Amino acid sequence: MSEAPHGAPIKTPGQLIAAIIASFAIPVVIIILLANYVNESTRTGAGTDSLSEAAVAQRIAPIAQVNLRDANAPHVYKTGEQVYQAVCSACHATGNAGAPKFGNADDWAPRISQGFDTLWHTALTGKNAMPPRGGTSPDDYSDYEIGRAVAYMADHGGAQFADPPAPAASAPAAQGASAAGAASESDAVSAASAQAAAAIAALSSSAPQANAAAGAAPSADAAQAGKALYQAVCQACHAAGVLNAPKFGDKDAWAPRLKDPMDVIYNYALHGKGNMPAKGGSNASDADVKAAVDYMVSAAK
Structure with missing residues (x-):
């Protein structure tokens, strides 16, 4: 039984030269493609982000800022929803620290039974884990705005509370029409x-009008x-x-x-x-x- 003679894959000098070139070129091409892939995104040197315009502007911004507001402009009170979103939702949205969860009728039922005035007083003075006024100050939100937030939360828990009476708008005192009655x-x-x-x-x-001379x-x-x-x-x-x-x-x-x-x-x-x-x-x-x-x-x- 005879065996077939084994033949080499490279039989001519041209095939040998091609094989040698391919053995060098293919790895080089693969390395170039990998390098392009890795460096596809723009990269900056370490620490250069702090030199961006936004970062520099933030660092040199003044600590205090002055906001001018017209003292004669009418005060615009926040709605109950706005106060809730800004202050109360931190605890009441999820029921953290024993706070009655927003919209949960079972949580709010025993509170609602106490009446709006009691809930309002509790919100202003604090109770258990809740600080007075939810941790704000009268300069942030007035008693009236806190009361609106209480009514908003309680109403979504099954109550039918109305907002507290709004503070009267400031206005100049009425003056008499005649000079004789002005005094x-x-x-x-x-x-x-x-x-x-x-x-x-x-x-x-x-x-x-009372008579000044009457002295009654x-x-x-x-x-x-x-x-x-x-x-x-x-x-x-x-x-x-x-x-x-x-x-x-x-x-x-x-x-x-x-x-x-x-x-x-x-x-x-x-x-x-x-x-x-x-x-x-x-x-x-x-x-x-x-x-x-x-x-x-x-x-x-």
């Missing part, structure tokens, strides 16, 4: 506060002005007893206050005490503040 009007109706001016101005424009006891106009100031300013805390304010009409809460002479109570209202700022944070006149105190005291007797 008596300024004696009877003082410049209203920034928050209660619109309400007091409306009352003063329709009520009879406090008139019905003063009582109406006190009620109007209470509704526009004082009730933000006294209606629900927020921040330990004696609740309107609550005889037990007012009893220890009424042990002091009225001049002392007036002094507290005019100059502030505890959490209450002077004149409730308004610019009302002393006479109107005293009228508001009389209105609240009369309701607690």
Whole structure:
């Protein structure tokens, strides 16, 4: 049995030269293709990103910035949803730290049963893991805006709460049309506060003007002005007893206050005490503040 002779694959000098060239060229081509693939994206040297225009601008930006705002422009209050998204959602969206989860009726049911005023007070003063005002300050969001956020969350949990009463827009006090009545009007109706001016101005424009020479006891106009100031300013805390304010009409809460002479109570209202700022944070006149105190005291007797 004979075997076939073995033949070499390269039989001519041309085939040998081609094989030698291919053995060098193919690896070189593969290396070039790999290098192009690896360097396909643009690369920068280490640390050069910090020299970009955006990075340099961020480093040299001033720490403090001044934002100018028209002091006479009307204040635009945030909606309950806006306050919730900016502040409350951090915990209430997922129910962190025992917070009632947004939209969960079972979580909100026991809170809703306490009433809106209690929930509002809790949001302002804090409870358990929740800090007062959700960790914000009155400069960030007003009591009214916090109340709107409370109503927004509670309503999505099954409540039907309305937003708290909006603070009255600031407006100049109404002036008498004639020069003869101007002096008596300024004696009877003082410049209203920034928050209660619109309400007091409306009352003063329709009520009879007191005669400065009469020098009589406090008139019905003063009582109406006190009620109007209470509704526009004082009730933000006294209606629900927020921040330990004696609740309107609550005889037990007012009893220890009424042990002091009225001049002392007036002094507290005019100059502030505890959490209450002077004149409730308004610019009302002393006479109107005293009228508001009389209105609240009369309701607690």
